Amino acid sequence: MNRFRILIILMLSLVAGGSIASPRPETIRVALLKGAESVRVDGSGLLLTDGTMPLDLEPPFELRRGRDGILVNGKTLRRLIVSAPQRVTVNGKGYRGLLDISPSDKGLLVVNELGLEEYLVGLINCEISSAWPIEAVKAQAVIARSYAMYQKAARRGAPYQLESSVMDQVYDGADGEDSRAARGVQETAGEVLTYDGRVIQAFYHSNCGGHTEDAENVWGQSVPYLHGVPCSYCGEANPSRWEQTVSLKKLESGLRAAGYPVGTIRDLKVLGRNRSGRVEEVGVVSSRGNTAVPGVGFRKALGYSFVKSTNFELRVSGDECVIAGVGSGHGVGLCQWGAKQRAADGFSYREILTYYYPGVKLAKVSDY
Numbered sequence: 001m002n003r004f005r006i007l008i009i010l011m012l013s014l015v016a017g018g019s020i021a022s023p024r025p026e027t028i029r030v031a032l033l034k035g036a037e038s039v040r041v042d043g044s045g046l047l048l049t050d051g052t053m054p055l056d057l058e059p060p061f062e063l064r065r066g067r068d069g070i071l072v073n074g075k076t077l078r079r080l081i082v083s084a085p086q087r088v089t090v091n092g093k094g095y096r097g098l099l100d101i102s103p104s105d106k107g108l109l110v111v112n113e114l115g116l117e118e119y120l121v122g123l124i125n126c127e128i129s130s131a132w133p134i135e136a137v138k139a140q141a142v143i144a145r146s147y148a149m150y151q152k153a154a155r156r157g158a159p160y161q162l163e164s165s166v167m168d169q170v171y172d173g174a175d176g177e178d179s180r181a182a183r184g185v186q187e188t189a190g191e192v193l194t195y196d197g198r199v200i201q202a203f204y205h206s207n208c209g210g211h212t213e214d215a216e217n218v219w220g221q222s223v224p225y226l227h228g229v230p231c232s233y234c235g236e237a238n239p240s241r242w243e244q245t246v247s248l249k250k251l252e253s254g255l256r257a258a259g260y261p262v263g264t265i266r267d268l269k270v271l272g273r274n275r276s277g278r279v280e281e282v283g284v285v286s287s288r289g290n291t292a293v294p295g296v297g298f299r300k301a302l303g304y305s306f307v308k309s310t311n312f313e314l315r316v317s318g319d320e321c322v323i324a325g326v327g328s329g330h331g332v333g334l335c336q337w338g339a340k341q342r343a344a345d346g347f348s349y350r351e352i353l354t355y356y357y358p359g360v361k362l363a364k365v366s367d368y
Contacts, residue, residue, distance in 0.1 A: 026116040026190075026365055028148050029100075030171055031160040032090060035107035039063045041082060041099070042089040051079045060089075065107045078103075087174055095173040096122070102159075111160045112173075116365070117185055119171065120144055124181035126170040128336055133343035136336075137184030139352045142362070143334055144169055146192040146202040149365060153199070188349065190365045193357055195225045199368055200360060207240040208335040209311045209327025211276040212356065218296055218330050225357045226332055228276045233341035234327075240337070242308050243324040251302065251321055255284065255293065258301035263287030268314045268321055278310040278331065333357065 033039065042060035049055060055077075063072050063080065070077045080101040087094035090110060097114025120141050124130050128140050147169060152161040164171040193200045201223070203215070208231050215226035234240070248265045255262045263286040271281040271292060279295030293301070295310040302323075312325030334356040342352050354360060 026149075027097075027113055028116050028119050028152060028162060029160040030112045030114075030119065030162045030164050031109065032095070032099075032112050032164050032173075033108065033110040034163075035104060036110060037065065037107050039101065039108050039110055040089075040091050041101075043082075043084040043087060045085050046088065047083050049081045050077045051081060055080070063101060063108060065103055069103050070101065070108065090173075093173045094175050109159065112164075116145065116148060117189065118174075119148065120185045121177050121182050122174050123169055123171045124184060125176040125178065126172050128340070130178055130180035130184065132340045134180065134184060134187075135347065135349045135352065136340045136343035137180060138188045138349035139334065139339050139343070140204075140336070141184045141188045142191050142193060142349065142353060143202040143204050145188070145190075145365070146199055147204075149192055149199045149368065150201045191362050192365055192368070193225075193353060193360045194363045194368075195357075195360050199363075200225055200357065202357065203330070203333035204336060204356075205329025205331055205333065206335075207234045207309075207328040207337045208331045209240060209277075209309060209325075210235060211331075212333065212335055213276050213278060213310075213331030214274070215332050217274050217276070217278065217280075218332055225360050227358055228331070229356065229358065231335050231338040231356075233345075234335050234338040236341050240308070240328050241324070241326050242328075243322065244306055245320050245322050246302065246306070248316070248319050248321060252286070254301045254303075255291075255298075258297065260284070260291055260293050260297070260301070261288055262291050263289075265316075265321075268316055270312075270314055276311075276331065279312060282314065 040060055040062050046059055048057055061072055063070050066076055068076050070080055082088050082099040087096055088099050095112050096118050097112055100111040100113060102109050123144050124137060124140060130137055148162060155161045162168040193202055211230050212228040214228045216222040252262055252265050262284050265284060265286045267285040269283045270279050271283045274280050281295060282293045282298045284291040284293055299307040299310050307323060309325055309327035309329060309331060311327045312323050315322045339352050
């Protein structure tokens, strides 16, 4: 066996976190950076290859997108695979497992491949706080694992299965790991939510504002385990009333950029609400007539961080519009702040999960 083959086997063993003879655990590929102009890599005991041959690069080193691939120390590579016994540092942040860096259309694509359970330990404090009641931490571990497994199957064969942002699940690497996050993951090891024998797409959000939302009202497709349920818990845990003011001119620009045919806005009003209390349509009265904008479209046009949910009121005052609402996020699936209060009130993670996802069952990843 030549030196290169031995090196590759050792790299795979390190990523798996076990001996060479042990079966490789479930892994996940997470896009850390897309279109990055440059990437700085550091770490101790780094093992590096270009996908075919080992490389000798002294860390730290910086990678850039070149005309024909990746530029590093005057060399051009088509790909760079990096692993380490403990962590690899990317732009100052530590990551477990293996890094797969390749050129993309607009820069560099950096993908972190690591064990699913390790990924979850690093994720917990990005999505909630591990200081929350442990049953809420365990509930978060199960839904994050379920969502990851669903996406892994849905994106089979793709360069990565998850993004590290709110586009999927927020993940910032190993630096946020702690013992309570690890406990929540370990005490639910391998558990996922299923419906009709399949792992569910376990959507979740920060604060529902009193009632979770039907998936159909957000994405136009009814999903049996994603029907809205009453939630009186999030208001106690984290009252999430918010208010934003935007000029009518800026609002016009946002709606037009989103494809809605509005002119100079004269008035705005809520035209209807669904059973969860969220806005179904916004009526826009402008110099081009009356335009009905879906509540989800209105929120998207102004920005999800600006209009925090579709449960809002509108008031036009002079040349400005005041948007006042409650809740944070799309409202579908588990309400994180509601789960926190339910856990504090003595509900188990299983009870929390089966409430927010009607009809689901708990199963093991190994069964799928």
